[in-house]
Amino acid sequence: MTTGQERHATRGARAFLAPALLLIAVFFFLPVLAALLLSFTDFDIYALGDLERLRFVGLRNYLDLLQSPLFWTALGNTFYFVVVGGPLSVAVSLGAALLVNAPLTRFPGFFRAAFFLPVVTTLVAVAVVWRYLYHPHYGLLNYGLGLLGIDPIDWLGDPVWAMPAIILMAVWKNFGFNMIIFIAGLQNIPTPLYEAARIDGASGWRQFRHITLPLLGPTFLFVTLMTMIGYFQVFAEPYVMTRGGPANRTLSVVLLMYEEGFRWWNMGYASAAAFVLFVLILAGTALQLRLRRRDPE
């Protein structure tokens, strides 16, 4: 009897799941599989014109990729962006969340909206403004530095400063989103804990260290993971601000993939780059999850 009912229930569940699964299969797994197959070929302009000109090249795209200095440059730049930009972004959003959420802050709603505003603005429009801010001669940033007696910096043109400039803009553009999540996390911490700590004479710093941080743990994990995944895929900021220049110092892996795929139409090579990035992000995510799990709550 029960088995019959169970079977009935399973069938019902399948029927409900089918549309979603079908969509995922057609629009996600199928393209991913096609891209994987593509990454073993030298699909390009010539092959697009005539499939006779397509070669199955096995792992050559991957080997070429690993031997290409450009790919390593792009990978290095991407790591730079993730390692510097990621923690910076998380720190700034946590700081902003603490400030906005502090009981002393007036008009928290206004600040929350103001800090969130860059997230919903168009990147291209923002980039135009930031290009002016970064301008070596009449940019506001260099004007400010000039008041402090610091020589002007060619933010987007200097190979050393271009990436920090991109990171600064990306953090400014994105921190509002994580801030909102942190605020939600902060508001979930029961206030009696802080009251008890205050009665015990704990300083503000100790409250933060021993109550806020541990209880924000799950939020932290979520925010760092999403930030890392997002930052690994950095594309639009360098695409709009520098096109990967100067001297490829802001070329990211996704930008390289885009250039190879849609500018030069080397679909096979671009697919291989995509899968290498996928593996890297997967490894990064697994590593973070493991570190978290080892952490005693």
Next chain:
Amino acid sequence: MLSSPRLLFIAAWLALWLTGCDSGAGHAVTVEFWAMGQEGEQVKALLPEFERRHPGIRVRVQQIPWSAAHEKLLTAHAGDAMPDAFQLGNTWIPEFVALRAIEPLDQRLRGWSEAALADYFPGILATNRLAGQTFALPWYVDTRLFFYRGDLLAAAGFPEPPVTWDGWLRAMAALKAQGGGERYAILLPIDEWQLPVILALQRGATLLRDRDQYGNFRDPRFRDAFTFYLHLFARGLAPPVGNTQMANLYREFASGAFAIYVSGPWNIGEFGRRLPAALQPHWNTAPLPNFTDSLSSPAGKRVETSTVGVSLAGGASLALSRDSPRREAAWLLLEFLAEPEQQARFYQLTGDLPARQLAWNDPALIGNRHAQAFREQLRHLRATPPIPEWERIASRIAYYAELAIRQELSADEALAALDRDVDRILEKRRWLLRRGLVP
């Protein structure tokens, strides 16, 4: 069961309806035409005349932004959604030929007079021909030459623009000495490939070798031109800045931050609009100076060289889609847009310089002081290698030129790396050539 008279009636009615559909006045052939940017907007003004002459044909113009045009044409081809006729950059032609997306025009051009074809600037027409076939008709032309501040050049002791590399160097040195500090003689965005390639072509370099199968950048002629180019930066004549760093080119030109700029026809209009009125009489255009081999020419035997140095044969062309069922009608549109009168009108609408020399006799064009240097320059053009890989190779040239300007690589290291990269890019082409899969 239908009775036979009734069946007959239905058949007759159907036949009438079908023929009516085919040739009735209300139903015309609609030609789908893709054009880019400004051209896509302005070409609509020419079409009423075309539709008046060909009542059976309607033209639907689809305007595509330049930045997305290349990608959109490629995806349209991949998705069997090509228009009947389309505009394309003439450097894209080899790529679309490799894709087998373009219909050769030679059969149709047999109806043309010799004079009509000869009326095109020869260097421009050459970029539309590949392996003996003509694949597109030039629509408007684009090349690069000097935009300069006549007042600054005259003040530096050069009332006339330079015509040789030597004269050019002397003029730039004088301009730099006069300006000093943050002022430069010339602006050459370091992330561009055009000028080093132009200089190399003037020097007589062939960019690739062995049927365009390998890079030829370590060739002494290319190397000479490349080192000359690098010297312009090393001597401080040109600022080491890229395109993205130029917030306002026109303001810098107006302020005298640089006196010479190498650019194309679109800037005639831009300079006219954006430079302050007081500066308008003082800027001008000039053909590029030429390399003259003053040292190696033996005494007494004067080497006959043109005073105009070659520049790039750029521009946009019009092509027919190979798979279009409406090629006949689309061809009529191409022929119409190629007429000198339409070319002249198109110039008035857009400022794009006509590809037909007859159209240059139009009063509006003769009256444009800044266009005259282009007319001269357009007779001295050289095309870049006609292979689909060229744009990619060009971007590598720009990349290594930038590294060499920044002195991260020496000239020789940069050229060796360039040859290596280009040989790798051309690997597929070598394979295809070996198998006879490309002409």
